[in-house]
Amino acid sequence: MERTLSIDCKKKKGERVLVKGWMDQLRRLGKINFLVLRDRGGYIQVVVEDQKELDKVKQLQIGTVLYIEAQVQEAKQTDLGVELVNPEISVVSSVEHVPPVEYNKDDINASLPTILDYRPLTIRNKKIQGVFKVQATILKAFRESLRSQDFIEFRNPVLIGSASESGADVFEVKYFDRKAYLCQSPQLYKQIMIGGFERAFCITPVFRAEKHHTNRHLTELTHMDGEIAFVEDYHNVLKVCEKVARDVISAVEKENSAELKLWNVSVPKLPKGQIPEITIKEALEIIEKKTGKTSKRKLDLEPEDEREICEWAQKEHGSDLLWVTHFYKDKNFYTWNDPNDPETSLSYDLLCRGIEWLSGTVRIEKYEKLVANMKKQGLSEKDYDGYLQAFKYGMPPEAGFSFGLERMTMKIFNFKNIREATLFPRDVERLAP
């Protein structure tokens, strides 16, 4: 008999079906037992009354893989509107031990480190699955949004030949007789790409050898990066990014309403018009007025500042998203300072619910200026040979942006820790599973 998914049983009332899945619950009420089977379609209740079948299941552990032939019967009190009766049960993969976490409860009663240690089991939990279903939607919607805006997807390399290309806090790789490094950002490659394609994006792991253990940092992250040529006004990049944010949020709202409901959260609220935009100087003034506090970092936001200014945007503009622009002049060699205020750079962050979803800058496209900046910073032109080629032989005004997949996921669910939004997080302590 061909397999029927739990979700499709309602189309087969009265028929006998074959379902396959994991035993997720077993409620024993004496002569009658209710077994709940989990498959990728959801959960279905199986009523077990026959003594022979009862004997088969009564000792089984949660997680046992079962194939069950049974009859579909209307059951209005269940989620699916149907249940299975008169089953013939086959044990396909038995489980010998009680699972170390009760992943089959609505909420797993365990600390985050335990949930991560038992990731192979905790991804069997319905709510946790919801997080990563949303994450898959973000990935898909990001790509579709950029493709609809004429961007081409490309594969950037993760192995990099020179450390300086990757900046500080870079991981070193033993590469045959020499050293390689893990990319901290695909930026130089996407800049190269647009000399050919004008608009390019990539989704890539990036690596940061940062020792500090915070709730928003990991050593391996997924970045969703884009780069765009022929940008004379940075507002044009903001528009592209804003469309991405809107497309992602609207896809999650449409395709993951069940998952959002499970967590009792709603997607970030967008204003009817454009996402509000303020400069860092304006932001710091607002924060000072609101809290009396002045930022310790020059023309930059600390985590608590990000929360304050997002609260302000929520209140004043009814928006969970906010552009903050013109941060302190960039220390990297590739970002333009603002000609009208050389203390600041042509840079922009998109904040959402108190955290940075995206950051980006307008890049220097002039070869001579890039080379001069490199010299000033003691960087070797030779290390950037390929990169500089792209500019030496003609590059239009251009800009780029980078969304953090885990941060986006985190803020949709209002998680406090980025690890909740990461399947297999890596940090100073954690390299497994």
Place this chain on the structure above:
Amino acid sequence: MERTLSIDCKKKKGERVLVKGWMDQLRRLGKINFLVLRDRGGYIQVVVEDQKELDKVKQLQIGTVLYIEAQVQEAKQTDLGVELVNPEISVVSSVEHVPPVEYNKDDINASLPTILDYRPLTIRNKKIQGVFKVQATILKAFRESLRSQDFIEFRNPVLIGSASESGADVFEVKYFDRKAYLCQSPQLYKQIMIGGFERAFCITPVFRAEKHHTNRHLTELTHMDGEIAFVEDYHNVLKVCEKVARDVISAVEKENSAELKLWNVSVPKLPKGQIPEITIKEALEIIEKKTGKTSKRKLDLEPEDEREICEWAQKEHGSDLLWVTHFYKDKNFYTWNDPNDPETSLSYDLLCRGIEWLSGTVRIEKYEKLVANMKKQGLSEKDYDGYLQAFKYGMPPEAGFSFGLERMTMKIFNFKNIREATLFPRDVERLAP
């Protein structure tokens, strides 16, 4: 004035437009000059007659970024059917030197290493762009095909805690006070995933510290991996993979006909029915009959065997694709041997035009069997703690597969070297750009 892409000029005959792009050609015929501008939409010819404008352009190098206001005029002899006349030209980014490769010719007259050294310029070539446009289509079609088959996308980690998890030829990373390794395959993670989701896929860089320099190996590659639960017969996996291959080929045929035409190639030919399937034993017999040669590797194919057997499939079955199954019993701990022929394993390769596009196996889902196999091979259970969890607490029969993105691209274009199908290839010698 708002920008018009070259490709859209034909809708604006008689109007003045603003085009932006790179100077790709300049044909000087005395008083009249033909300038070809490249943008992401294609190429458009600009007729330059006015002396002032002539003076501006006559010294310009290929690659110079120009903004041109001009009038659209019918020109039946051109590809677009229109050209631009009476231009006003602005030089936006000037180029001081003659580009070191003539990327603006139909074919770049340079060796492959040179083409790779100058990748930032050679991706400005129309034919080379075509390769990576096709690659982007493959990525998109792969994901769409698996999503349509109910697979969920996930992000696997690249940093791995134990070397053995990654096998031989693994790259070592300095990870704070200890060592980490770069993943050779996301396999263990996708196996973990299906305990929750049944069907999962990921697209990821994988790393091989292989010293040999061949035309089909790189140290960093893109794998497109899937894993599927509730597979009792491996033919069901083959069906899933076959749909992926068909969907990818048909997407490339539809969306990239211009690129295929440029290279004068056609997509791999598929049979009307299923892709032919033979065992390795049958394959070796056919090769021996055909060439008199016996394979040096036990129940495995050497590169020339792959070419021979693909020629046979072409001739006998009219198919550029061929399944070869049941390779010599697997040395890894996680693959089932064939119960009917324990000398062979439940393994399958999808060959295309003489090279492996995909390989996969049916996995051992029994916890005790996995642990026994690990012991036999001297592997530490502790290193596989997370992985084993998934099996200890209930895993159905399952199988997986891995497509190579660069190999697929390579064989669509009939390239001899995988580097031609890779934007920024990494090998023993090459780590740049």
